[in-house]
Amino acid sequence: MSASEQKKKPVRWHIAVFLAPAVLIYTAIMILPLFGTLQLSLFREVDQSQVFVGFDNFRILFGDPRWSESFWNALFNNTWFFIIHMLVQNPLGILFAALLSSPKLRFSVFYRTAIFVPTILSFVIVGFAWKLILSPLWGIAPDMLDAVGLKSLFAPWLGKTEYALTTLSLISVWQFIGIPMMLIYAALLSIPDEVLEAAECDGITGMSQFWKIKLPLVLPSIGIISILTFVGNFNAFDLIYTTQGALAGPDYATDILGTFLYRTFFGFQLQIGDPNMGSTIASVMFLIILAGVSLYLFGIQTRLRRYQF
Amino acid sequence: MAKATHSVTRSFAAHAILATYTIIALFPVVVIIINSFKSRKAIFRSPLSLPDQETFSLIGYETVLAQGDFFLYFQNSLIVTVVSLFFVLLFGAMAAFALSEYRFRGNSLMGLYLALGIMIPIRLGTVAILKLMVASGLVNTLTALILVYTAQGLPLAIFILSEFMRQLSADLKDAGRIDGLSEYRIFLRLVLPLVRPAMATVAVFTMIPIWNDLWFPLILAPAEETKTITLGAQVFIGQFVTNWNAVLSALSLAILPVLVLYVIFSRQLIRGITAGAVK
Numbered sequence: 171m172s173a174s175e176q177k178k179k180p181v182r183w184h185i186a187v188f189l190a191p192a193v194l195i196y197t198a199i200m201i202l203p204l205f206g207t208l209q210l211s212l213f214r215e216v217d218q219s220q221v222f223v224g225f226d227n228f229r230i231l232f233g234d235p236r237w238s239e240s241f242w243n244a245l246f247n248n249t250w251f252f253i254i255h256m257l258v259q260n261p262l263g264i265l266f267a268a269l270l271s272s273p274k275l276r277f278s279v280f281y282r283t284a285i286f287v288p289t290i291l292s293f294v295i296v297g298f299a300w301k302l303i304l305s306p307l308w309g310i311a312p313d314m315l316d317a318v319g320l321k322s323l324f325a326p327w328l329g330k331t332e333y334a335l336t337t338l339s340l341i342s343v344w345q346f347i348g349i350p351m352m353l354i355y356a357a358l359l360s361i362p363d364e365v366l367e368a369a370e371c372d373g374i375t376g377m378s379q380f381w382k383i384k385l386p387l388v389l390p391s392i393g394i395i396s397i398l399t400f401v402g403n404f405n406a407f408d409l410i411y412t413t414q415g416a417l418a419g420p421d422y423a424t425d426i427l428g429t430f431l432y433r434t435f436f437g438f439q440l441q442i443g444d445p446n447m448g449s450t451i452a453s454v455m456f457l458i459i460l461a462g463v464s465l466y467l468f469g470i471q472t473r474l475r476r477y478q479f
Numbered sequence: 480m481a482k483a484t485h486s487v488t489r490s491f492a493a494h495a496i497l498a499t500y501t502i503i504a505l506f507p508v509v510v511i512i513i514n515s516f517k518s519r520k521a522i523f524r525s526p527l528s529l530p531d532q533e534t535f536s537l538i539g540y541e542t543v544l545a546q547g548d549f550f551l552y553f554q555n556s557l558i559v560t561v562v563s564l565f566f567v568l569l570f571g572a573m574a575a576f577a578l579s580e581y582r583f584r585g586n587s588l589m590g591l592y593l594a595l596g597i598m599i600p601i602r603l604g605t606v607a608i609l610k611l612m613v614a615s616g617l618v619n620t621l622t623a624l625i626l627v628y629t630a631q632g633l634p635l636a637i638f639i640l641s642e643f644m645r646q647l648s649a650d651l652k653d654a655g656r657i658d659g660l661s662e663y664r665i666f667l668r669l670v671l672p673l674v675r676p677a678m679a680t681v682a683v684f685t686m687i688p689i690w691n692d693l694w695f696p697l698i699l700a701p702a703e704e705t706k707t708i709t710l711g712a713q714v715f716i717g718q719f720v721t722n723w724n725a726v727l728s729a730l731s732l733a734i735l736p737v738l739v740l741y742v743i744f745s746r747q748l749i750r751g752i753t754a755g756a757v758k
Binding site: 182184185187188189191192193195196198201202203204205207210262269270272274275276277283284285287289290291292293294295296298299302303308309310313344347376397401405407411412428431435448449452453455459460463 | 489490493494496497498500501503504505507508510511522523526527566569570571573574576577578581583589593595596598599600601602603604605606607608610611626627629630631633634637661662663666687690691692693694698709712713716723726727730733734737738740741745748
């Protein structure tokens with residue numbers, strides 16, 4: 171390497187050739203449209219031409235009652251969607267990973283493979299499958315509750331405003347629990363045996379070994395799954411759309427930012443689509459995700475010590 | 480060790496928890512598949528029993544195959560997934576090679592730029608992507624989807640592959656250079672075969688979201704002749720909500736190919752995720 175660098179540095183065209191296709195496609199289809207969308211959010215269509223309005227669209231989105239009510243509702247729902255994932259999906263994922271990583275567990279390959287199955291299915295399958303199972307028409311869910319004597323607990327969960335969003339969040343948890351499980355499992359496996367043996371010599375075994383040795387060592391992975399969950403949740407759309415439609419019923423109870431963006435952009439029923447307001451919502455989503463990612467990169471990740479073995 | 484009984488209860492508890500959750504994870508899939516082979520009456524009367532001679536029926540599958548153009552949808556999904564995957568792997572490996580092999584000004588900046596897309600979802604640019612596709616006349620073509628999915632898959636592919644390529648021995652490549660191989664040949668003949676395991680991992684990670692995506696087919700290519708299987712199933716089920724046989728069969732048809740692929744690739748997938756662990 172150094173020899174070739176000391177020569178009078180001919181232009182190394184091959185580097186450009188290697189980089190060009192990826193950089194071109196990535197820039198043209200991803201980065202430019204992203205900035206294009208941010209830019210569109212600063213304009214409004216007046217008499218069939220785009221007029222620059224500054225941050226007026228954002229003011230309307232946050233403050234004008236025709237928009238702000240839907241927006242805050244979607245944002246609130248989206249936050250709840252995220253909280254359920256953090257409270258249910260990630261702790262359960264960590265629990266399963268911890269159980270799977272115990273060295274003498276039999277059938278662990280089977281469990282691992284089976285729990286990951288929902289993750290590979292499409293939202294369409296997951297959404298409709300659960301819709302059928304929870305449907306009061308078919309009666310699988312009420313019959314099963316009946317079998318354990320809890321039939322009174324049954325309600326058409328997807329059809330009630332107070333349960334629908336939580337039910338959908340849990341369906342989404344069911345689908346994606348494989349990802350935190352696998353990532354934490356990998357992290358647990360990478361803890362070297364010497365560390366665990368040393369802990370055992372000091373009499374730290376079982377549960378206390380998990381809390382005192384393993385958990386602190388996999389904290390960076392927990393940080394990664396948290397940020398992955400955050401980005402995935404604030405960008406979610408498909409599950410709500412397949413089960414509840416673009417109107418995110420009942421009565422917008424399951425409306426999240428993704429479905430709100432879709433409705434605004436394409437219009438629905440009597441309202442016609444509005445690309446500028448759509449871009450505004452997309453920009454807000456971008457800022458939320460950017461804030462989350464920055465908080466993770468600069469606030470959390472740098473503070474978590476990475477252990478090199 | 481004195482804690483033998485203790486560990487027996489603990490392993491029993493572990494099995495109980497994992498087995499319970501395994502049932503929860505597989506239950507909906509199993510229910511859908513067994514009921515798709517039953518007659519309408521049996522679906523409602525005893526949803527949890529296996530089909531027997533009396534209740535066995537293929538009426539749902541007949542409806543699906545007669546009504547929906549599922550072979551076309553399947554073919555569209557296959558073309559989009561395979562072509563996007565090819566470009567992601569080829570362009571991703573090329574860029575990863577440039578980033579990991581050569582020192583040049585702006586290298587780490589370029590790496591950072593390309594890594595942005597791992598965290599920022601491409602969907603947020605949808606409004607402008609649709610404008611771009613309309614302007615270039617690519618709406619309702621598979622090309623539009625292929626371009627979008629290639630762009631979507633590249634950041635993670637470049638990130639994983641360049642991490643992997645950094646671990647390759649420099650001696651081998653230098654030996655190639657001394658033997659007069661061009662940089663392109665070194666990439667094609669020496670590096671690509673060595674990173675094949677990492678490529679397989681990237682392939683699995685890239686493939687699943689593309690195959691399952693609903694958003695971009697819905698927005699960029701909703702026409703009948705460009706529908707993917709995910710969108711096709713969504714529309715079909717929406718139209719046939721009351722025909723339970725057809726809905727269950729359509730769902731089973733959509734599950735099976737993915738499930739088969741998963742069973743074939745699950746080792747690769749899991750090895751890929753846990754790759755960091757066995758470094």
